[in-house]
Amino acid sequence: MQVMALGMLQTVAAWLGLGLALAGVGLAVARLAGRRVRGPAELADAFWTGWAVVAAFLLAWHLVAPVDELALGVVALGGLAALWAWGRPALGAAAKQARGAWAWTAAGLLLILWLANRAMGPMDWCFDAGLYHVGAVRWAEAHPVVPGLGNLHFRLGFHSVHFLFLALVDRGPWEAGGQHLVNGLLLAMLLAQGLVSLHRTLGRGRARAHDILRLGLLAPVVHRAFIHGATDDPDLAVFVLGVVVSVSLCRMLFARTQAQPPEFGALRVALLAAAGTAVKLSFAPFGLAAVVVALWAARRSGARLRTAGLVAVLAAGVVLVPWVAGNVLLTGYPLYPSTVGGPAVDWRMPADEVRAEARWIRSWAREHGRPPDEVLGDWAWLAAWARRTARRFDVAGPLALGGLAVALALMRRRPTEGGHGREALLAAPGAAAVAVTFLVAPDPRFAGAGLWVMAACAVVAAWRRWRGTGATRVLAAGLLAAAVLVAARDAVRHGPLVPPGPERGFHPLPEAELRTVVTRAGLAVHTPVKGAQCWDGPLLCTPQPDPGLALRQKGDLSAGFRMLGEEQ
Numbered sequence: 001m002q003v004m005a006l007g008m009l010q011t012v013a014a015w016l017g018l019g020l021a022l023a024g025v026g027l028a029v030a031r032l033a034g035r036r037v038r039g040p041a042e043l044a045d046a047f048w049t050g051w052a053v054v055a056a057f058l059l060a061w062h063l064v065a066p067v068d069e070l071a072l073g074v075v076a077l078g079g080l081a082a083l084w085a086w087g088r089p090a091l092g093a094a095a096k097q098a099r100g101a102w103a104w105t106a107a108g109l110l111l112i113l114w115l116a117n118r119a120m121g122p123m124d125w126c127f128d129a130g131l132y133h134v135g136a137v138r139w140a141e142a143h144p145v146v147p148g149l150g151n152l153h154f155r156l157g158f159h160s161v162h163f164l165f166l167a168l169v170d171r172g173p174w175e176a177g178g179q180h181l182v183n184g185l186l187l188a189m190l191l192a193q194g195l196v197s198l199h200r201t202l203g204r205g206r207a208r209a210h211d212i213l214r215l216g217l218l219a220p221v222v223h224r225a226f227i228h229g230a231t232d233d234p235d236l237a238v239f240v241l242g243v244v245v246s247v248s249l250c251r252m253l254f255a256r257t258q259a260q261p262p263e264f265g266a267l268r269v270a271l272l273a274a275a276g277t278a279v280k281l282s283f284a285p286f287g288l289a290a291v292v293v294a295l296w297a298a299r300r301s302g303a304r305l306r307t308a309g310l311v312a313v314l315a316a317g318v319v320l321v322p323w324v325a326g327n328v329l330l331t332g333y334p335l336y337p338s339t340v341g342g343p344a345v346d347w348r349m350p351a352d353e354v355r356a357e358a359r360w361i362r363s364w365a366r367e368h369g370r371p372p373d374e375v376l377g378d379w380a381w382l383a384a385w386a387r388r389t390a391r392r393f394d395v396a397g398p399l400a401l402g403g404l405a406v407a408l409a410l411m412r413r414r415p416t417e418g419g420h421g422r423e424a425l426l427a428a429p430g431a432a433a434v435a436v437t438f439l440v441a442p443d444p445r446f447a448g449a450g451l452w453v454m455a456a457c458a459v460v461a462a463w464r465r466w467r468g469t470g471a472t473r474v475l476a477a478g479l480l481a482a483a484v485l486v487a488a489r490d491a492v493r494h495g496p497l498v499p500p501g502p503e504r505g506f507h508p509l510p511e512a513e514l515r516t517v518v519t520r521a522g523l524a525v526h527t528p529v530k531g532a533q534c535w536d537g538p539l540l541c542t543p544q545p546d547p548g549l550a551l552r553q554k555g556d557l558s559a560g561f562r563m564l565g566e567e568q
């Protein structure tokens with residue numbers, strides 16, 4: 001028990017340091033935009049802005065250098081210096097509020113400690129972690145972006161900034177343990193903000209639309225804390241960013257007085273939307289729709305559309321330009337696994353193989369186990385898919401919540417201030433994500449937070465119709481009760497606490513049994529003896545060694561990989 005408690009405290013301390021550094025980066029961006037950050041809510045917003053800016057920094061850094069100790073030093077020292085220069089008033093205000101609501105503060109600390117325990121857990125259940133996540137992190141730590149790395153294994157061609165964050169913190173006592181920090185930090189901040197909204201609603205009775213939106217998303221966040229606290233899964237980051245972007249849009253759409261210039265709101269949404277796309281391309285529909293809504297809201301608040309649009313484009317470009325450049329280096333294609341626009345470089349992955357893998361992903365999302373040509377040729381998969389997905393919590397949960405909220409809204413048909421249009425706009429990014437996911441690769445996880453955001457928007461609509469009748473606290477209590485029920489169910493399934501592991505209380509990465517094969521070019525690569533997971537094996541490990549794989553320059557892994565023709 002003592003080992004477990006020490007590990008939890010170490011995790012919380014690491015989160016605190018990383019969180020303050022990221023908030024400092026966000027403060028620097030606010031200062032460059034001419035804004036002063038004085039309150040704790042603005043400080044929390046600065047954390048998310050800083051996360052997106054550091055994502056852009058890591059993408060650019062990795063084009064020329066490995067993500068190593070120097071990169072961590074730049075982020076940590078730069079962020080903490082900015083925090084010291086511009087964040088002390090906000091830190092002081094946060095400490096004052098925490099003392100004034102000591103019971104809520106104590107509850108928050110207990111919640112964060114519990115999350116730290118979840119973050120110490122094992123990751124052996126996450127198949128993709130052993131398949132390519134850990135390998136992508138190790139390559140980022142050891143080399144700049146490697147040309148043609150996707151030729152070693154097509155999954156290593158997925159250019160996710162989430163893996164760069166894992167490489168950034170994979171240092172010192174956390175070596176080979178970044179999965180215990182990165183996702184947990186995002187969840188900790190999201191839960192902390194949810195608790196603040198709960199206090200504002202139940203304790204003070206001063207709920208705003210974005211508070212209700214957060215509470216509508218509390219149950220899935222708690223569920224994710226149980227299953228994603230100790231993973232390196234980018235799906236968690238995509239979900240979290242969907243929630244954060246939606247809260248930002250809600251503020252822009254419903255706030256009576258804007259706490260920030262509308263152009264700055266559009267900048268934040270564009271930064272976060274672009275960062276989400278750089279985590280996973282499937283976030284793009286949500287992100288693009290969110291930017292469009294943000295520009296509409298900025299225009300409605302008095303901003304010049306041309307100015308707000310230029311700010312949004314520049315903010316997104318800071319993230320997306322180095323991300324696209326990295327895609328081209330890794331695979332030869334700017335939007336891999338799409339083959340559109342691939343330049344004629346010698347490391348480009350064979351187009352036929354890329355298209356085949358893309359077809360496999362689309363067919364797998366519809367029906368496992370059947371050949372892509374059969375699955376993609378008709379709609380016979382739809383009935384079985386509907387039965388399978390309807391039982392999943394990330395589908396049944398938001399459908400139940402959204403249906404109940406719509407029913408409550410219809411029971412009180414009084415007009416709301418501003419009509420129904422803004423509620424529909426708030427739900428538009430989620431609807432775009434769900435629609436595109438269904439048409440392209442209908443696995444619910446590819447939609448991120450889309451379906452849950454739509455359900456939470458229905459909750460906001462119901463609250464706006466019943467506001468002023470004393471129903472706000474009842475609604476908040478009901479949403480809290482739903483989150484508690486979800487937590488109880490997950491505690492039974494997964495255990496309320498993670499037992500201590502063998503490494504300072506933490507559970508290490510699994511090890512894979514490997515064998516060596518040699519390609520036609522004489523390149524020795526490792527491959528799993530059983531299954532397809534390399535886990536934390538040598539860099540030259542792949543579950544699918546291609547006989548035509550070769551180094552572009554003999555003895556130099558940084559120079560990258562290419563594929564030999566049949567005659568070579």
